[in-house]
Amino acid sequence: MPNQQALIAPQELLIIGAAVKTGIIEQLSAKPMTIDELALAIGADSRALWVVTEALEALGYLSKDGNMLRLSEEALDMLYNTESPNFTGFSFMHRYNVTNSWTHLPEVIKSGQPSPREDAAENTKYFMAAMGHSAKEHARAVAGFCLTGLGDSPKVLDIGGGPLTYARAFAAGGARVTVQDLPNVVDYMSKFLNEDENIEMFPGDFNVVLSPDVFDLAFLGNICHIFGERENRELFKKVAAVLKTGGKITIVDFVRGTTAMAAVFGVNMLVNTKNGGTWTLNEYGAWLGDAGFSSPELNEVGGRQILTAWKK
Ligand SMILES: C[S@@+](CC[C@H](N)C(=O)[O-])C[C@H]1O[C@@H](n2cnc3c(N)ncnc32)[C@H](O)[C@@H]1O
Structure with a gap:
């Protein structure tokens, strides 16, 4: 039977995945930054970065101290603390990459050929972690x-x-x-x-x-x-x-x-x-x-x- 509960966009995965891909997470794991400092560090548009970091804060990945953005304690545990029961590392990035491929399914159905793949070196790391x-x-x-x-x-x-x-x-x-x-x-x-x-x-x-x-x-x-x-x-x-x-x-x-x-x-x-x-x-x-x-x-x-x- 079709599962209507499953018909929701994986928004959180797409937001945190993009934050990893663009360097937001890496930069903030090194030190707290303002939006403008972060935009400069990763070469991003400040308005877009503001919208995305607001969502990351709402989802619990970031916290704000005045106008300084930092990774939340929960995000630090999840991403970097191997001793934490909530540790996942960056294993979810494999799912993010796979989700990307799945969006090409309509073309794949027509061509019979797999989706184009991005051969980035970090994908080995994500794949092994996953x-x-x-x-x-x-x-x-x-x-x-x-x-x-x-x-x-x-x-x-x-x-x-x-x-x-x-x-x-x-x-x-x-x-x-x-x-x-x-x-x-x-x-x-x-x-x-x-x-x-x-x-x-x-x-x-x-x-x-x-x-x-x-x-x-x-x-x-x-x-x-x-x-x-x-x-x-x-x-x-x-x-x-x-x-x-x-x-x-x-x-x-x-x-x-x-x-x-x-x-x-x-x-x-x-x-x-x-x-x-x-x-x-x-x-x-x-x-x-x-x-x-x-x-x-x-x-x-x-x-x-x-x-x-x-x-x-
Ligand atoms: C889906 S993962 C499975 C990993 C692990 N065996 C498990 O069950 O969790 C497939 C593994 O096979 C390796 N692999 C894929 N093609 C291979 C090949 N042609 N020769 C050797 N290893 C290969 C990948 O690098 C990856 O580590």
Whole structure:
């Protein structure tokens, strides 16, 4: 049934997102400023800046001391205080970028091509923050489920595991983890890794190569929706080649035909990728079977759908 409650503009996201994009937040995180000082610092129109900062104040992101603007305590907690229960960092900026792509859906429906993408370096930072944030709550449960039956200190290959949230949960469960991700992501994220974490990072495009080792478990967290049938079939074959016999593959993704979210998320992949999407259990079964795996089992853990199959 259509959800009329959902038919509202994401105004707060668009306002705070624009405040981050234009540098309002960064400038005010350094020091309080008047509207005119801020306008000069970020090269903005004073009238427009006044209207937007009034809204930011009304929404609780800014506070005013005389004519000086500053970030509110709540905004400081949310954006910068990693110890705060309200900390999100800048993870919402990924949603802001995605919302931008979604507004091109009418053109995408006609052309069949994804929305134009802005390749800004800070988007890697936002993407990693968003993925890390969304996995935080259920990573332990998912990792525990995936590690079941693998014995002591299994070797895990976490493909597309750049945000490190799942890798840390695997390591906490006793695994030795190799995280493979794109070189720019490994470059950025390896700074956040401590030497004693039992996690190493391998830079590499999974469409080209997988980390050359023998693993007990390959974890594919939300990567099968990025590409189409050909790439997934190839990836599953590469996974089979780096798993020991009897080794396990676990895939976290929305499975089309089993949840409404899979169809909706399919639209996200339509606007953001050339041939990504969400796939049915039958499709996964055929692709995994042809790559040498058993039929996949579908489970739900911590609200995430997980497919599990074993290398024959
Ligand atoms: C949607 S995120 C999922 C992150 C994490 N696995 C999770 O489930 O929260 C996809 C991840 O795959 C990585 N990725 C995308 N294409 C890749 C490729 N061709 N080779 C290696 N990593 C890739 C991205 O950089 C990103 O870290």
